[in-house]
Amino acid sequence: MKVPFSFLTEQFSDPEPIFESIRNFLKRCDFTLGEDLLEFEKKYATYTGAKHAVGVGTGTDALSLSLKMLGVGAGDEVITPPNSFFATTGAIVQTGATPVFVDAAAGDLNIDVSQIEAAIGKKTKAIVPVHWAGCPADMPAIMALAKKHGLFVVEDACQALGARIGGQHVGTFGDAAGFSCHPLKPLHVWGDGGVIITNSDELAEKLRLYRNHGMEDRDTIRFWGVNSRFDNLHAIVGNYVFETLDETIETRIAHATRYDAALDCKELAAHLEVPKRTPENRHVFHLYKIQVKDRTGLLEHLKAAGVEAKIHYPTPLHLQPAATALGHKKGDFPVTENEAAHTLTLPCHQYLSSEQIDYTIEKVRQYYA
Ligand SMILES: Cc1ncc(COP(=O)(O)O)c(C=O)c1O
Incomplete structure (x- = not known):
């Protein structure tokens, strides 16, 4: 039996509905900031319960543009965990600010809220928590700290569309949140794309201008901006994938529950x-x-058995060559380092059958028997 990690070849096995939308789109030719993007942004806002959704070029841009439009820049410090995909810290560095790492908590492996306050200093301007692997970080506690110290919060929800705390969607707790539509994410497009959600009218307006050169109208630039638009073609794909998003998430949760029941x-x-x-x-x-x-x-045993497991990620951010200037060493963030040494990701996507999950469980059990 084969248990593949990726689901992409199955997701688009019948692309005809997308092709139909593309044929309509080609009659309009609204390639950038077009009708489909407006529909996609509306869907995103409605789904998460946010007041605004703004499509941008990537999930990384969603984070860095949000931070920039909140005024984060050179001379500021931003608190974030060292166990994430590179882009969380990369987005902070893009603004000119300095990342300040706070270790993950043993348990859910999200940022350890009990250590945040000790990392807050005079230069601290924002916190960027990550909903790691799709597991909500403790937003009520993080927001309480942010309020106490007057800090902005931009949630990295790139892996967590659909995750909720109580009934509330992640991404709606902070000042803004960034999501990724990279092909490996459950709500993905045919390339790169990102979405920012926010409840602030003022921030949403700034972001809509900033992603499009700061252009107020064809002949006027209100402030210098960037080109980070979400292509309309991608929005067509995003609107199509939206239709099955909740089904996708529920299947993944069911697989995870099956794994838990057998492996715990x-x-x-x-x-x-x-x-x-x-x-x-x-x-x-x-x-x-x-x-x-x-x-x-x-890992070798699973590979030989046809199960494609992966490591997310073997080297934490503070030990990456790019982080040398921050002056960290091995031992600085023990929970993160322990995770990096022991973490293994089992296939869990929506196109796997229960039999494939059971087969993976059997192979794990076999290895340790
Ligand atoms: C936690 C996290 N943050 C940020 C990003 C960046 O998203 P993108 O690849 O769309 O720029 C990703 C994407 O993998 C991610 O997993």
């Missing part, structure tokens, strides 16, 4: 930990990450 047991307790989740929150399992002993051996 006495016989495996010495070798493996399943992801932590809080019952009142909705973890969307962009990644089903377990912590394992003897990862290299297990």
